[in-house]
Amino acid sequence: MIVYEPVSTPKVIRTLFVLVATGIGIGVVMAIVSNGFVRGVALLTEGYSNTDILTFDIFNMTLSLMPLFIILVAAILVIWIRGYVGLDRFHGxxxxxxxxxxxxxxxxxxxxxxxxxxxxxxxxxxASVGQYGPLVHFGATMGSYLKRLTGSAITIDIFIGCGVAGAIAAGFNAPIAGILFAHEAIIRHFSLRAVTPIAISSLAAASFSKYIFGDAPAFEVTLIPPDLISVFPLALLLGPIFGLTAILMMLSIRKIAQWGINSQLGYKKLTFLAAFICGSVGIFIPEILGLGGDTVQGILFGNFDASYLIILLIAKILISAICLGLGMFGGVFSPALFVGAAAGGLTGMAVSGFVSGDVALALIVAGMAAVCAPVIGAPITVVVIILEMTMSYELALFTLGSVVTSALTSSMLFGYSFFDRQLLDRDIDIKRGRGHIGLMETPVSTVMSDDYLSFNQKVSVDEVVDRMVSAQATEAYLLTDDGGFFGKVSLSDLVRVPGEDAVSSYADKNPQLIKHDDSLQQAIEIASNFIGESIPIIDLENNRLIGVVSEADIFQGYLNLQSNVVDLETR
Known part of the structure; x- marks a missing residue:
């Protein structure tokens, strides 16, 4: 019978204070950083976009070399940062x-x-990149830093969740979506202790952002169709098209990144190459440069015809893939919004003969959500963002139709999200849960024992048997003159042979063994086919016996790990 033990009042007050203070503090910081990031980019971009320097006329067009010049300068700074910090890769x-x-x-x-x-x-x-991915990771990094700085008993995932929720809430003015994103895409579990500070952080970020920086939505949807439920099947049918578009975008980034690795050009040349291509294309198609928010708003307002939308769609996918794959770092969320808006605009035009113009606008919003959802792995969050931005229940439901079929298509053909595939490239399968990750990350040496019998291979059988009987052991290990591992003997075999013989004659020279750098997961797989008292752990490079492990040791290590996971995910 499990007895409930109430927590003392002082401890409750102290815990509540810490959780609330953590949520508010991280939320306010993320509101400042998120708005500062976007407004800073807008300010700098506006500064060099409105100048006539480096402009020229050709074929009755006025073009500017400024985008190419500026992005090359940015590439130099990015390269310098990577060299100064020692970044082998960007973190996101x-x-x-x-x-x-x-x-x-x-x-x-x-x-x-x-x-x-x-x-x-x-x-x-x-560069054709986004802001939300870096801001999400900044929030997570800040949470991790605060955890280290304060030494708080709050687990690291809660600190990370607070930072992530604050970034999304401030970026979209959508606090509920921030809470959901932290749980759905990042920490991937729900518990009361986690929800409380994460919710407070999200609310604080949205409130502070609105109070200090104003109530400016990320995108403005002015005209919402009155009846979308009747055309809901259309959203379901178009979802797979948006899902395939998302897959095309993600595969483009991965293929170009792989080409960059195989080229062996080095990150400096690759970063300059990405900047040069992006800047050169930007001279002729400036809409694909930067965060792309104004262009997405233009698509929502219907400012582009079908032919130019096709150009924007193709160019954005390719240039974003080149930037992200070759060294100009940023997020994939904003490019996915851009691509989704263009795809939604094209589908709206394609079905314009069958539906009203207002429905075509809803398809643009649905396209934005349905392309983003499989990229970031947060379909419910994306729908809630639409709901909080537009306050239209029907538009959210319409969007949900495209999102679910898009996400399903992408999950079957590509994977849960772009980030999950990045982790799979590093042999990390998040879908298998914290328990599996813990088993893979825990070295078998943590459950290893040095309580075993070992003998020189030249001693007699009688000497080994006497020692084994005295120690109540059924197995022992033999070593060479220089201490190398020779083999393993069992008492049941030795009692049947002449006692004056050298014990090495009866050793198993190829016993089942575990490498010293194996994980607990690998040890479990080896032990599943093992019968005996213990398994030797060997450093194969030096052929040294460094310890042994029993099935009971492995099982206890597994139980301890599972207990930690349950405590993390439920308390």
Whole structure:
């Protein structure tokens, strides 16, 4: 029988204070950082976009070389940051997800902040990247830093969740979506202790952002159709098209990134190459540069015809893939919104003969949501963002139809999200849960024992048997003259042979063994086919016996790990 033990009142008050203070503090900081990021990019972009410097006329067109010049300068700064900090790669939401699923890890603060700064410089320079991914990781990194700074008993995933929720809430003025995103995409579990500070952080970020920076929505949808339920089947049917569009975008980024690795050009040349291509294309198609918010708003207002939308769709996918794949760092959320808006605009035009213009507008919104959802792995969050931004229940339901079929299509053909595939490339399968990750990350040495019998291979059988009987052991290990591992003997075999013989004659020279750097998961797989008292743990490079492990030791290690996971996800 489990007895409920009430918590003392002082401890309750102290816990509540810490959770509330954590949520408010992180939320306010994320409101400032999120708005500062977007407004800073807008200010810098406006500064060099409204100048006549480096402009020229050709074929009755006035073009400017400024986008190319600015992005090359940005590339130099990004390269300098990578060299100064020692960034072998940029850190983003995938790292936040992984850290939130571990109980013994923290985010690299220096690399996290350097990655966010690189994203700010890339976006300010006109690279076709987004802001939300870097801001999400910045929030997670800040939470991790506060955890380390305060030494709080609050688990790392809660700190990360607070930062992530604050970033989304401030970015979209959507606090409920911020709460959901933190749970759905990053920490991926629900518990009262986690929900409380995360919800407070999200609310604080949205409230502070609205109070200090104004109530400016990320996108403005002015005309919402009065009756979308009747055309709901259309949203369901178009969802797979949006899902395939999302897959095309994600595969483009991955293929170009892989080409960059295989080219062996080095990150400096690749970053300059990405900047040069992006800047050159931006001279002729400036809409694909930067965060792309104004262009998305233009698509919502119907400012582009079908032919130019096709150009924007193709160009945005390719240039975003080149920037993100070759070294101009940023997020994939904003490019996905852009691509989704263009795809939605084209589908709206394609069915315009069958539906009203208002429904075509709803398809643009549905396209934005349905392309984003499989990219970031948060379909429910995306729908709630639409609901909080438009306050239209019918538009949210219409969007949900496209989102669910898009996400299903992408999950079957590509994977749960772009970030999950990034982790799979590092042999990390988040879908298998914290327990599996813990087993893979825990070395078998943590459950290893040094309580075993060992003998020189040249001693007699009688000597080994006497010692084994005295120690009540059924197995022993033999070593060479220089201490190397020779083999394993069992008492049941030795009692049947002449006692004066050398024990090495009866050794099993190829016993079942575990490598010293194997994980607990690998040890479990090996032990599943093992019969005996213990399994030797061997350093194969030096052929040294460093310890043994029994099935009971492995099982106890598994139970301890599962207990930690249950405590993390339920308390």
């Amino acid at each position: 939401p995938a790292d936040s997800i992984y850290t939130a699923h571990r109980t013994d890890n923290e985010l690299d603060v220096k690399r996290g902040f350097a990655s966010t700064l690189s994203a700010f410089i890339s976006a300010s320079g006109g």
